[in-house]
Amino acid sequence: MRRRRNLVIGALLCLLFIAAAVVSFVWTPFDVVALDIANKLKKPGGAHWFGTDHFGRDILSMIMVGARTSIAVALVAVGIGMVLGVPLGLFAAAKRGTLIDELIMRGNDLIFAFPALLIAILITAVLGPSAINAIIAIGIFNIPVFARLTRAAALSLWERDYILSARVAGKSKLRISAEHILPNLLNLLIVQGTIQFSLGVLAEAGLSYVGLGAQPPTPSWGRMLAESQTMFSFAPHLAIFPGLAIVFTVLGLNLFGDGLRDYFDPRLRHNRHDESPEAIVKDQQSVNDEQGVS
Amino acid sequence: MIRYLARRLLSLALTLLVASVIIFLIIEVVPGDTASLMLGVNADEETRLALREELGLDVSKPVRYVNWVSGMLTGDFGISYTYRTPVSEMIADRMMVSFPLALYALALSTLIAFPAGIIAATKRGSFSDVSIMGVTQLGVAIPNFWFAMILVTIFAIKLRWFSAGGFPGWEAGFFAGLKSLTLPAIALALPQASILARVMRSSLLDTLGEDFIRTARAKGLSARQALWGHALRNALIPVLTIIGLQFSFLLAGAIIIENIFFLPGLGRMIFQAITQRDLIVVESVVMLLVFAVVAVTFLVDIAYAVVDPRLRRRV
Numbered sequence: 001m002r003r004r005r006n007l008v009i010g011a012l013l014c015l016l017f018i019a020a021a022v023v024s025f026v027w028t029p030f031d032v033v034a035l036d037i038a039n040k041l042k043k044p045g046g047a048h049w050f051g052t053d054h055f056g057r058d059i060l061s062m063i064m065v066g067a068r069t070s071i072a073v074a075l076v077a078v079g080i081g082m083v084l085g086v087p088l089g090l091f092a093a094a095k096r097g098t099l100i101d102e103l104i105m106r107g108n109d110l111i112f113a114f115p116a117l118l119i120a121i122l123i124t125a126v127l128g129p130s131a132i133n134a135i136i137a138i139g140i141f142n143i144p145v146f147a148r149l150t151r152a153a154a155l156s157l158w159e160r161d162y163i164l165s166a167r168v169a170g171k172s173k174l175r176i177s178a179e180h181i182l183p184n185l186l187n188l189l190i191v192q193g194t195i196q197f198s199l200g201v202l203a204e205a206g207l208s209y210v211g212l213g214a215q216p217p218t219p220s221w222g223r224m225l226a227e228s229q230t231m232f233s234f235a236p237h238l239a240i241f242p243g244l245a246i247v248f249t250v251l252g253l254n255l256f257g258d259g260l261r262d263y264f265d266p267r268l269r270h271n272r273h274d275e276s277p278e279a280i281v282k283d284q285q286s287v288n289d290e291q292g293v294s
Numbered sequence: 295m296i297r298y299l300a301r302r303l304l305s306l307a308l309t310l311l312v313a314s315v316i317i318f319l320i321i322e323v324v325p326g327d328t329a330s331l332m333l334g335v336n337a338d339e340e341t342r343l344a345l346r347e348e349l350g351l352d353v354s355k356p357v358r359y360v361n362w363v364s365g366m367l368t369g370d371f372g373i374s375y376t377y378r379t380p381v382s383e384m385i386a387d388r389m390m391v392s393f394p395l396a397l398y399a400l401a402l403s404t405l406i407a408f409p410a411g412i413i414a415a416t417k418r419g420s421f422s423d424v425s426i427m428g429v430t431q432l433g434v435a436i437p438n439f440w441f442a443m444i445l446v447t448i449f450a451i452k453l454r455w456f457s458a459g460g461f462p463g464w465e466a467g468f469f470a471g472l473k474s475l476t477l478p479a480i481a482l483a484l485p486q487a488s489i490l491a492r493v494m495r496s497s498l499l500d501t502l503g504e505d506f507i508r509t510a511r512a513k514g515l516s517a518r519q520a521l522w523g524h525a526l527r528n529a530l531i532p533v534l535t536i537i538g539l540q541f542s543f544l545l546a547g548a549i550i551i552e553n554i555f556f557l558p559g560l561g562r563m564i565f566q567a568i569t570q571r572d573l574i575v576v577e578s579v580v581m582l583l584v585f586a587v588v589a590v591t592f593l594v595d596i597a598y599a600v601v602d603p604r605l606r607r608r609v
Contacts, residue, residue: 106305106308106309109309110309110312110313110316112587113309113313113584113587113588113591114313114580114584114587115543115583115587117549117550118580118583118584121549121564121565121568121576121580122317122320122321122576122580123320124568126320126321198435202435202437205437206437206439206550209437209439209550210549210550210553210565222437225437225439225440225443229443232443232446232447232451233447233451233452236447239440239443239444243436243437243440243443243444246435246437246440247432247435247436247437247440248435250434250435250437251431251432251435254431254434254435255431
């Protein structure tokens with residue numbers, strides 16, 4: 001029951017955040033680009049629910065548009081990780097024990113040795129800061145996460161009888177991977193995708209906070225925080241609302257991911273331990289490297 | 295054991311070798327001649343060539359790679375383009391901040407996480423368990439740079455208990471140095487403590503469900519004795535793995551926090567080096583951080599293999 005509650009709360013928070021991003025395409029309370037110096041640094045309340053910044057821009061509107069940046073960056077980064085990582089993992093599992101398997105797995109270890117922020121920094125050192133480069137940096141990091149997960153889960157599926165019967169029926173290993181293994185991994189991938197999404201949102205915020213993410217005038221939560229830093233003591237609302245936006249989004253995605261995991265795996269509903277140490281260790285590795293960013 | 299060790303060492307060396315090639319290649323893609331960048335547009339050709347020679351840029355790229363790697367092996371990280379001082383000296387200076395900061399944050403996170411995890415596990419389902427787990431959910435979701443800003447506003451600007459940034463140096467006294475690292479360490483420790491508390495809780499729950507705990511209780515030990523005498527020690531193994539992982543992360547992950555608090559650590563060094571196009575510094579510091587991550591993982595693996603011989607068979 002407690003777990004189902006996580007799913008609902010998480011889903012509601014995620015929906016709120018997605019809705020804000022979608023609505024911002026057609027409507028925001030105020031224009032985010034227009035400067036209105038007469039109304040600068042307004043406290044929250046009145047027409048400006050969350051107040052205005054030092055240029056008189058509406059904070060709520062900027063947060064709505066910033067949600068777009070966060071979603072876009074995190075979503076594409078997760079997409080890159082899945083599109084490259086899942087086939088690599090499937091392939092490694094199908095070729096278990098061969099040189100190719102070994103190469104793929106050692107390659108993954110190699111990427112894990114680079115904390116994500118270092119990858120981002122190296123990329124920006126070469127290509128310059130931009131939202132695209134933030135996506136690449138976070139995306140590269142997602143590849144080994146999905147490759148490892150896919151391989152580990154696929155290996156256990158390969159032991160199943162129905163896979164053996166497919167082998168006997170003469171299907172090739174690659175075809176079995178695509179037709180029988182992958183569909184059985186989808187739940188797992190969706191759950192991991194949600195978790196990586198939340199890490200991506202944190203990572204994007206961290207990168208734009210230090211100026212390596214989306215560049216002005218594209219609003220982003222991390223940069224709003226960076227700009228508000230010098231004004232925090234007399235205009236705390238500038239930092240509080242974007243910060244809360246990040247917290248609630250990440251919290252929502254995490255709760256949703258946890259909830260989904262339990263929903264997909266009914267065995268866990270009876271297991272009151274909530275999380276296995278192995279699962280946390282795996283999460284932690286990705287959290288560690290992503291958190292290098294936050 | 296020796297064979298296992300040899301294999302792990304070989305793979306460690308290979309990882310570092312490949313990593314160094316990748317780092318070198320990425321940095322070498324950067325367009326523009328470092329010497330001309332440093333001297334500006336008006337420099338004459340002779341000075342430029344002299345500078346290139348001084349920086350070791352006058353040889354071909356493969357030779358430069360070999361020089362860089364063999365230099366690092368002997369502790370020579372090259373000369374900073376900007377400051378003209380040996381990079382190894384700069385790194386040693388900066389490590390005096392980054393290393394203690396990482397240790398401090400790790401100590402804080404452990405001090406918070408252990409009791410929290412133990413309480414949550416032993417009082418499973420109670421109000422304290424639910425609230426501790428709720429707080430850890432929040433702890434993971436809060437970006438630590440935002441948390442740092444809030445800490446600075448409350449404890450440095452409003453209450454004036456700490457300075458908002460900067461580092462007086464260890465010469466100013468151990469406690470003065472420690473004090474200036476306190477807020478950054480708290481900001482760094484928050485997400486780590488949340489994760490660690492969750493691991494502690496679930497690992498302890500697993501152990502408490504084991505047969506040997508029931509046996510211990512059956513032979514007359516109280517719940518408290520069984521917890522401290524038997525359960526805790528066994529529950530610590532996954533927790534120690536996480537602590538190992540966290541340390542290497544803290545060393546590398548302090549980059550943003552060091553910038554917020556103007557701490558002269560490795561993270562700030564790497565940022566400044568990028569803005570100043572001091573590529574040799576970027577190269578060497580990134581390599582050093584990668585080395586730290588790989589080395590800590592290696593040590594954790596070895597420690598595991600010593601404790602649990604079954605793991606030696608796995609690569």
